[in-house]
Amino acid sequence: MNDSRDISPAVGTQSGPPTSKRPALPFIKAHGTRNDFVVLVDPEAELECPPQLVRAMCDRRAGVGADGLIRVARAGALERAGVIPQRPTGCGKATWFMDYRNADGSVAQMCGNGVRVFAHVLVAEGLIPAAEGVEPFSVGTRAGAKRVVLHRADARDAVVSVDMGAPHLLGPATARWNGQQLRGLGVDMGNPHLAVVLEDHDAHSLAQLPVPLPVEGDPEVFPEGLNLELLTPLAGGRAHMRVHERGVGETESCGTGTVAAAVAALAHRGRRVGNVAVSVPGGEVQVSVTEDGSTLTGPSQIVFRGSFPLLDANSVT
Structure with missing residues (x-):
């Protein structure tokens, strides 16, 4: 699928809207040079992201399918929730933080393609004004704060540079x-x-x-x-x-x-x-x-949006 659009019925659900017995989790599917991700927008870190949920959503046969899962949240909210022990240097409480998980549910410190997608989603979802994207801004990761620049971005496509730090x-x-x-x-x-x-x-x-x-x-x-x-x-x-x-x-x-x-x-x-x-x-x-450093520049594309049934995710181990 190569366009950005809503999917209905939701991925993995039956036709019709979710009911209280079958809650569904909204997600965004995106990729950077086909390194693909499920993205959850969760500013206040209210969601649980256990390994079985990550594995279920990333499953290419029974789930959405992805190389990893990205949660978009404020650094301070993740710190309060105990997801990160403390904010990395350069990350204020309000800094947007990339909580990244591998497809097997394990936590990863850093993902360069993921940061590009993360920054693109911030603009596409209106979490930062599009005008800010042309100036460098910080994104938090477990490997520290990363400076990013969006050279261009719209609802579907973006070109992003990431300061990857010194190898x-x-x-x-x-x-x-x-x-x-x-x-x-x-x-x-x-x-x-x-x-x-x-x-x-x-x-x-x-x-x-x-x-x-x-x-x-x-x-x-x-x-x-x-x-x-x-x-x-x-x-x-x-x-x-x-x-x-x-x-x-x-x-x-x-x-x-x-x-x-x-x-x-x-x-x-x-x-x-x-x-x-x-x-x-x-x-x-x-x-x-x-x-004294390195910079990675490449594309990001938002492919589609959908929702995932939590009951199915919670039943997967």
């Missing part, structure tokens, strides 16, 4: 995948990545690799698991990437992963800074790496 290099690291030992560059972007440059691959051969296979990282470097990026060498300012995300499996894009991939692609060419176009199965993003 923290973990150094050379390894992982077991597809029966082989992969060697790459460990990068912490608020979540752990291993970016592996495959010298003998181009875009065509990269597309043939069995990326969905399980990944096992070095537990000393990645004690909480990792996100694996496989990429082609940098050529003409561009690298092609596929990604296996922790708690999800292969996705068509990963924002923090594209930054990690850009860092690794530059390092492979003996460079620390530069601009890289990163092509992923879901599209293309632009990554700028400087001496």
